[in-house]
Amino acid sequence: MEERGFIYSIEALRKEDNDLVGKKCANLGELARIGVMVPQGFAICVGAWERFVQVTGIGRAMKRLFEEEAGLDTPSKGQRMSQAMRELIEAQDLPDEIGQAIKSSYRELCRKAGVSQLSVAVRSAGAVSMPGAMETYLNIRGEDEVLKKVLRVWSSAYTYRAMLYRHHQHLSVDYAPIGVAVLQLVDAKSAGVLMTANPTSGNTAEMIIESNWGLGESVVSGVMNPDRFSVAKDGLTISSRVVNRKMKRVIPKEGGAELVDTPVELQETSSLTDDEVRELAKAGCRIESHFGGPTDIEWAYDAGTSCPESLYFLQARPMKPLPKYRDAVDKILDMMLR
Amino acid sequence: MAFDWPIYEFDEETDLKHYKAWVLGTQWYPPPLVPLFVDLHFTHGKYGMQYAPEMLSDPKTKGWDWRLMKGGWYLSVIETTEEEKKQREPAWREKMRKILENPRAIWENYKPALREKLHAFLGFDYSGASDIDLVNHWLEVWNFNKYVQEAHFYPMYALGQGNITFRRLLKQLLNITPADPLYSELHSGFENEYTKIIEKMSTISDLAIDLDLQGTFKNSSPDELLNNLSKSENGRKWIGHFNAFVKEHGFMRRRGEELCTPTWWEDKELPLYDIQRFVTAGKGIRSVEMKPKLVERRKALEEELLEKVPPEEREMFQKLMACSQASSVFSEEHTLYVEMMGFSSVRLTAMEFGRRFTARGIMDDPEDVMYLHHDEILHGGIIQERCNLKKLTNKRKAEYQGYRKLEGTLPMVLGDPSKIGELVDADVIFAVNAAPPIARPEEVGATLVGCAGAPGVAEGTAMVCMGEEEMDKVVPGVILVTPATTASWTPVFNIVKAVVTDGGGYLTHALIVAREFGIPAVVGTQEATQKIKSGQRIKVDGNLCRVWVLD
Numbered sequence: 023m024e025e026r027g028f029i030y031s032i033e034a035l036r037k038e039d040n041d042l043v044g045k046k047c048a049n050l051g052e053l054a055r056i057g058v059m060v061p062q063g064f065a066i067c068v069g070a071w072e073r074f075v076q077v078t079g080i081g082r083a084m085k086r087l088f089e090e091e092a093g094l095d096t097p098s099k100g101q102r103m104s105q106a107m108r109e110l111i112e113a114q115d116l117p118d119e120i121g122q123a124i125k126s127s128y129r130e131l132c133r134k135a136g137v138s139q140l141s142v143a144v145r146s147a148g149a150v151s152m153p154g155a156m157e158t159y160l161n162i163r164g165e166d167e168v169l170k171k172v173l174r175v176w177s178s179a180y181t182y183r184a185m186l187y188r189h190h191q192h193l194s195v196d197y198a199p200i201g202v203a204v205l206q207l208v209d210a211k212s213a214g215v216l217m218t219a220n221p222t223s224g225n226t227a228e229m230i231i232e233s234n235w236g237l238g239e240s241v242v243s244g245v246m247n248p249d250r251f252s253v254a255k256d257g258l259t260i261s262s263r264v265v266n267r268k269m270k271r272v273i274p275k276e277g278g279a280e281l282v283d284t285p286v287e288l289q290e291t292s293s294l295t296d297d298e299v300r301e302l303a304k305a306g307c308r309i310e311s312h313f314g315g316p317t318d319i320e321w322a323y324d325a326g327t328s329c330p331e332s333l334y335f336l337q338a339r340p341m342k343p344l345p346k347y348r349d350a351v352d353k354i355l356d357m358m359l360r
Numbered sequence: 361m362a363f364d365w366p367i368y369e370f371d372e373e374t375d376l377k378h379y380k381a382w383v384l385g386t387q388w389y390p391p392p393l394v395p396l397f398v399d400l401h402f403t404h405g406k407y408g409m410q411y412a413p414e415m416l417s418d419p420k421t422k423g424w425d426w427r428l429m430k431g432g433w434y435l436s437v438i439e440t441t442e443e444e445k446k447q448r449e450p451a452w453r454e455k456m457r458k459i460l461e462n463p464r465a466i467w468e469n470y471k472p473a474l475r476e477k478l479h480a481f482l483g484f485d486y487s488g489a490s491d492i493d494l495v496n497h498w499l500e501v502w503n504f505n506k507y508v509q510e511a512h513f514y515p516m517y518a519l520g521q522g523n524i525t526f527r528r529l530l531k532q533l534l535n536i537t538p539a540d541p542l543y544s545e546l547h548s549g550f551e552n553e554y555t556k557i558i559e560k561m562s563t564i565s566d567l568a569i570d571l572d573l574q575g576t577f578k579n580s581s582p583d584e585l586l587n588n589l590s591k592s593e594n595g596r597k598w599i600g601h602f603n604a605f606v607k608e609h610g611f612m613r614r615r616g617e618e619l620c621t622p623t624w625w626e627d628k629e630l631p632l633y634d635i636q637r638f639v640t641a642g643k644g645i646r647s648v649e650m651k652p653k654l655v656e657r658r659k660a661l662e663e664e665l666l667e668k669v670p671p672e673e674r675e676m677f678q679k680l681m682a683c684s685q686a687s688s689v690f691s692e693e694h695t696l697y698v699e700m701m702g703f704s705s706v707r708l709t710a711m712e713f714g715r716r717f718t719a720r721g722i723m724d725d726p727e728d729v730m731y732l733h734h735d736e737i738l739h740g741g742i743i744q745e746r747c748n749l750k751k752l753t754n755k756r757k758a759e760y761q762g763y764r765k766l767e768g769t770l771p772m773v774l775g776d777p778s779k780i781g782e783l784v785d786a787d788v789i790f791a792v793n794a795a796p797p798i799a800r801p802e803e804v805g806a807t808l809v810g811c812a813g814a815p816g817v818a819e820g821t822a823m824v825c826m827g828e829e830e831m832d833k834v835v836p837g838v839i840l841v842t843p844a845t846t847a848s849w850t851p852v853f854n855i856v857k858a859v860v861t862d863g864g865g866y867l868t869h870a871l872i873v874a875r876e877f878g879i880p881a882v883v884g885t886q887e888a889t890q891k892i893k894s895g896q897r898i899k900v901d902g903n904l905c906r907v908w909v910l911d
Contacts, residue, residue: 261671262671350675350676350679351679352453353676354525355453355456358522
């Protein structure tokens with residue numbers, strides 16, 4: 023494994039590195055290993071956060087905040103505590119050994135991409151995945167911006183909802199070491215999620231794809247009604263395709279990304295071609311068989327290249343337990359008994 | 361009483377306590393039944409009726425129970441308890457799942473073994489066999505008919521549930537009822553070995569026309585037809601084809617369902633009657649000629665309907681449709697194996713005993729063997745002249761003849777008729793016999809209302825036939841009115857305009873065959889043969905299940 027103290031290259035990571043770099047990074051490493059495309063990037067390990075706490079000495083202050091402001095039971099108290107914690111963290115400087123390592127890795131990323139100020143996404147990677155609980159920063163350019171966002175990602179482990187989530191999961195609330203992924207931003211033509219089983223019916227014979235124009239955040243956050251495709255695993259045939267009216271999409275803007283109106287001519291156009299759907303499904307089968315069960319996957323089609331080279335995977339994690347599937351035969355039998 | 365089987369005799373006290381109602385089984389075997397047939401039927405048939413739901417672990421039914429009353433066969437359903445329902449359901453789901461994945465297989469899998477064994481039985485050298493060979497043959501044939509009934513009822517139960525459920529789905533999704541012509545089109549145009557024989561009959565009839573023999577057929581009485589044909593070269597050529605046809609399919613019988621009527625091998629004038637009617641009617645009027653069109657129409661319709669089914673219901677629709685269609689094919693085809701080949705193997709063996717018993721003076725007439733139980737035949741077969749079967753046969757013959765006088769007077773239902781709906785709900789196959797009537801005739805201004813119909817409307821002259829003995833009265837173009845029809849009536853469906861029956865339910869033979877032949881039918885009218893007279897003009901509306909006398 024290529025190690026630079028606190029930094030690991032994504033391709034070098036494996037599932038077993040979960041505790042080292044967080045789940046998102048470890049799973050991306052696995053994806054790279056089975057040969058599906060993931061963005062170039064690196065992981066900042068959980069140890070970096072621990073080193074940060076140690077060097078800055080904020081551990082005691084954090085503990086005190088917890089004791090003084092104790093209680094997540096009311097939103098007002100919880101919000102207050104969260105804000106204090108985040109301010110405390112973000113007010114610190116990154117220790118030099120960490121800052122330099124990140125900067126040098128970013129520069130190398132730029133060099134490989136042949137771009138001086140490469141646009142990246144800075145994402146949280148908890149050892150336990152907490153979907154949507156922590157922050158992600160898109161379209162970040164320049165070393166100093168990246169460092170700032172790393173601090174922000176760390177502090178986002180103390181958003182009120184992240185703490186509440188840990189509380190409900192019986193995890194430690196005041197101690198939340200997380201990894202950070204810094205990945206080249208995929209300039210997505212369209213993006214979304216792929217579930218290798220139907221999460222509603224529990225049918226494991228079909229995959230569900232949800233897709234929108236632009237970056238995948240619009241689909242993940244659920245702000246709009248995405249296009250929806252079902253693909254039968256057997257033969258990879260598209261068994262249903264629903265093209266919704268997609269009013270909004272997320273596109274990069276200076277220093278971040280924003281939700282904007284979708285051009286009218288694109289709103290009712292399918293955000294994926296049949297070939298793109300099938301290509302996704304094909305990869306979905308490989309990923310699922312590698313992960314050994316139904317998998318929830320984030321993906322993006324790059325605007326600059328064409329299918330299949332344009333397909334990138336941004337995240338993969340096991341799906342939540344599925345409902346017991348009732349197939350056509352079950353329904354027939356139910357009807358016979360009525 | 362009950363041909364010396366007190367155990368089968370209907371007992372008002374216990375049988376109405378344990379069962380909701382009993383329905384007269386007119387559909388296959390019009391009363392009265394002969395003792396040997398009762399024995400075969402109550403030994404193996406009843407076993408099969410209970411074997412099937414047991415093997416399927418059917419949650420709702422344990423099959424039927426049967427009783428005899430005045431020579432009539434009455435049926436009821438053995439319903440399961442709530443606890444049994446729960447217990448049986450998981451295994452039933454597993455078994456039905458396999459069946460639904462490939463519904464055609466369930467019956468097809470039985471056929472090779474049936475075919476092989478039954479052909480061997482039928483090819484037995486009856487007259488040349490020693491007494492001991494014949495005894496052994498009797499035991500073998502008798503026992504094998506148990507397997508025949510397993511093959512009969514297991515697919516019937518499994519597929520019948522698919523058929524009934526498909527009707528509900530059709531109604532629910534597309535508002536198509538079984539009376540709708542579309543329902544029939546979806547279930548027609550399948551290969552089945554039984555109708556193939558009728559098709560061959562049709563081909564042989566065409567051959568007679570092509571050989572310029574139509575005149576001879578028209579101008580000869582049935583008993584002199586063969587003789588007249590043998591006078592010309594073309595006639596002799598035709599007889600050659602006819603003989604080959606009878607040789608191959610001679611296990612067929614008129615009243616295929618019972619044991620008393622001869623096989624074609626025993627009386628080849630039987631198929632000749634039908635052929636004579638086909639030839640006289642000429643080409644182009646027979647329904648089997650429609651067959652290729654039916655296949656085409658069905659396939660187009662399947663696609664058309666599937667398009668209208670919501671995508672998430674399509675797989676379910678397709679699977680149920682396949683099951684329902686398999687049920688339809690089975691319904692017609694099993695008769696060939698079970699009642700024609702299976703029962704004929706019993707009849708031919710019994711009749712050989714009958715001839716030997718008569719020759720040895722222990723019975724008066726070979727046909728009297730029909731008044732014996734199967735073990736009595738065995739007894740007689742082994743000890744021969746050391747026993748006297750006459751006492752038994754004469755006593756039971758008298759009992760049988762007493763029942764014959766009651767023909768048409770047996771009640772259709774014993775117990776509470778309003779409970780029949782519940783029995784049909786518990787046991788969908790029971791719908792073969794009975795279905796709750798749709799409406800009362802006076803409510804809708806019709807002469808008669810049936811409980812189910814084959815689609816289409818026809819007007820014509822009624823021909824009332826009280827039984828198979830009168831089948832020969834049927835001439836092309838009439839509307840057949842009869843208590844019930846059985847498989848042996850199938851050729852008649854080829855030439856009549858429509859069919860009306862007293863008895864019947866959703867799965868009745870008459871309906872299935874009428875649909876296959878594309879003619880309207882109304883079944884379960886209860887009193888068609890009483891309210892309609894031969895020669896009256898009547899109108900039959902199979903879509904509405906109504907019949908009007910127009911004169």
